[in-house]
Amino acid sequence: SQAETRQNPRYSLRRLPPLRFKMATDMDKLKELSAKKYADQAVAFMNVYWDKFYKNEKAREELWTWTNIFIKLDKKKEKGCELNEFDAHRFLEQIDETLSVKDMREFLRSVDIDFNKMVSLTEYLVSKFKVDWKVYINTPIGMDEKRQKELQDARNAVIQAKEKAENAMAEKKNSDKAAAEAKAAAEEVKAALAKVLSEEKKYQSKLAKHEKDSKDTSLGVVKRNKAANLLQQLKAKPTLSLQQAKITLQAAERKSTKAAKKAANAAIIAGEALKRAEQAFAEAEEKLKEILDKPVAGGNGSSWWLNREFEEAKKYMPKSKLAKMMKKRVKAEEKA
CATH class of the missing domain: 1.10.287 (Helix Hairpins)
Structure with a gap:
């Protein structure tokens, strides 16, 4: 009854809809990172996996080169964030990793984590360095604001x-x-x-x-x-x-x-x-x-x-x- 509801606050609270907070999923975080400019994606990866780069000048320069090839191939240039299948194939050709059409499609399926038929620099780096992408996108870089x-x-x-x-x-x-x-x-x-x-x-x-x-x-x-x-x-x-x-x-x-x-x-x-x-x-x-x-x-x-x-x-x-x-x-x- 209405009288019972007024007298029993616990009863009243149970009748209210529960508060819901939408938590960003790992896939959401990956998509957010993959939507960043190429240079920002490269920096983010290097920050988390600095141990793979700080004593390896070749690895640092390769990442620099790969990033700039992505930029060169993308019509959006520096403002771009991912390549289509054709340009991704061109990227592999330029770094001497040419694949057959069949192998290329298999590669794209394995790299395209978010299944949007595009390859971001982040997705390529995750595949290239064989890291767990879920661990990667949840690892803090240790920098304050x-x-x-x-x-x-x-x-x-x-x-x-x-x-x-x-x-x-x-x-x-x-x-x-x-x-x-x-x-x-x-x-x-x-x-x-x-x-x-x-x-x-x-x-x-x-x-x-x-x-x-x-x-x-x-x-x-x-x-x-x-x-x-x-x-x-x-x-x-x-x-x-x-x-x-x-x-x-x-x-x-x-x-x-x-x-x-x-x-x-x-x-x-x-x-x-x-x-x-x-x-x-x-x-x-x-x-x-x-x-x-x-x-x-x-x-x-x-x-x-x-x-x-x-x-x-x-x-x-x-x-x-x-x-x-x-x-x-x-x-x-x-x-x-």
Whole structure:
């Protein structure tokens, strides 16, 4: 009865629906990890199984290479997380693990833990290193949130430095192209000027000849008058070839002026882009040094990957600038 319910709270509670909390299953955790970007998947695996990597440079570099092949094959590039059957086969071909179509499908079935007919880097690594995926996805990496944030901040700085270096490289190519075009345009002016001088010489030679013939008493009146008439015509209107040569020269000069201006602007833009890249690299290097100098119990894979990304980013910077940055850093350390 209603009276009994009010008097007996235990009875009332039993009538309420039980509270339910949905716990993430191992498969949910695997799917979440497999949905991360390739680099994040690689770092996660390296963090948990650092014992397989820390004394094995070959293994570290192989993981780096595999990750970048996945990225290269995926249309989404760095933002991707898994490959389809065709691209997974291409991946195996590139690392010299070619399989027949039948063996490939069997391999995919064995690797594709979540049965979505796609192969994530995580699934490949689990298969390659023959680890228990359930143990893997439930193993903590031993990093607190502060350390993870520091690593992510440093990584963002490295990524930004690489992007700015790539932009600087692109602007340098634009500048070099503009400079080459300006040089070619200047050569066209030089050639056009030479043509004008050549035609001018021919023109003056004709003027001199007609001038001479018009005054040569050894010639008949008709020839002298003809020469005088031609002389007046040439003075009034130079030869067509000379006129065309001058028009070509004027066009070449306009083109050269425009190209030179474009090259100058491109050089300024390239210089500014390089300065921004240098600044970004200096900031990234400072953050990297600060975080790598700290002793930590976990996240060694993250630290190694971060340093490897920075070394890779350096390839986009001119060697002369890297040497300058190194010299500057050494001086700063000596003063400290």
